[in-house]
Amino acid sequence: MTDIKSMTLPELRAFLQSMGEPAFRGKQVFSWLSRGVTSFDEMSNLPRSLRERLGETCALTVPKAARKQVSAKDGTIKYLWELADGNCIESVLMRYHHGNTVCISSQVGCRMGCAFCASTIAGKVRDLTPGELLDQIIFTGKDSGAPISNIVLMGIGEPMDNLDAVLKFLELVNCPDGLNIGMRHISLSTCGVLPGIRRLAELAPQLTLSVSLHAPDGETRTKLMPVNRAYPVEDLFAACHDYFERTGRRISFEYAMIDGVNDQDWQADLIAKRLRGMPGHVNLIPLNDVAESPFRPSRRTAAFQKRLESHGVTATVRRSLGGDIDAACGQLRRKAEKGEDSQ
Ligand code: SAH
Secondary structure (H helix, E strand, O other), X not given: OEOHHHOOHHXXXXXXXXXXXXXXXXXXXXXXXXXXXXXXXXXXOOOHHHHHHHHHHEOXXXXXXXXXXXXXXXXXXXXXXXXXXXXXXXXXXXXEOOEEEEEOOOEEEOOOOOOOOHHHOOOEEEEOOHHHHHHHHHHXXXXXXXXXXXXXXXXXXXXXXXXXXXHHHHHHHHOOOOOOOOHHHEEXXXXXXXXXXXXXXXXXXXXXXXXXXXXXXXXXXXXXXXXXXXXXXXXXXXXXXXXXHHHOOOOEEEEEEEOOOOOOXXXXXXXXXXXXXXXXXXXXXXXXXXXXXXXXXXXOHHHHHHHHHHOOOEEEEOXXXXXXXXXXXXXXXXXXXXXXXXX
């Protein structure tokens, strides 16, 4: 079956033309898909015969909300989507003053192995397709009724480990005949896969890049993030400086504050030193609880922030949403945990 949902508008046009249809059908189908139709029959401006032929050759897969949890605190909604093959992923809708944001997953599971993160515990099962990336936004918007203006690629998975699909997804979501969400409204977070950072600088320089730093020294970072063995933190900073020079875009560094591990003054000093010459922004994340993790939240967040600021580095403490439904950073999983749904 053809994966029609992963096709860009030009691809869809060519596909329909190859079926003997006029090119304008491409735009019609693309716009129906962007509205989250669940069958070809809903595409009411297409001739019935075409709808039937599409139904025979193309998969119109629809993610099913296997579970939906609404935060009583802040209205955050966490969805567990069941995909066509039975695999599950989570996405989160967050309501900010600047607009509704969907945090999407890029893979079923993750193979990066960060020691404090729930998403990686059971490893990676498979990559998501561009259509599955896009559907998380379309169906979160459709189910919740919330207009979506911002996207963060910060859910389960490492976007740079599935970069071809992610780049195609960016094209889909950016398309004026579809969701039309601009690159400046999209953030992508990486644990530091350097070839991916270089490719993004070339192919999507308007995007906001977030780098999960979590430690400025190699020894601590390797303990927390195995990726540091392949791409050491010194090289990561070099790649970030290069990214800034090429794109002129400020990078945001994520830093989960872990008690006694990465929250010492000398580490703040080292961050400042490594950022010199580039306007980085450090986002301090209160460590979110993951039952399997040995780490505890730091009690030095305010002092660490001050220390960074004393060096002229801007640092903010991230306001955590959805903590009561395990929807905060690092808490997303590919399987729902047992227990009651919280509403
Ligand atoms: N793989 C990408 C995308 C995941 S984004 C990346 O690593 O950037 C999720 C963010 O939450 C990352 O910055 C991740 O390091 C952070 N995170 C993971 N577990 C966390 C936890 N328990 N508490 C706070 N932040 C966590």
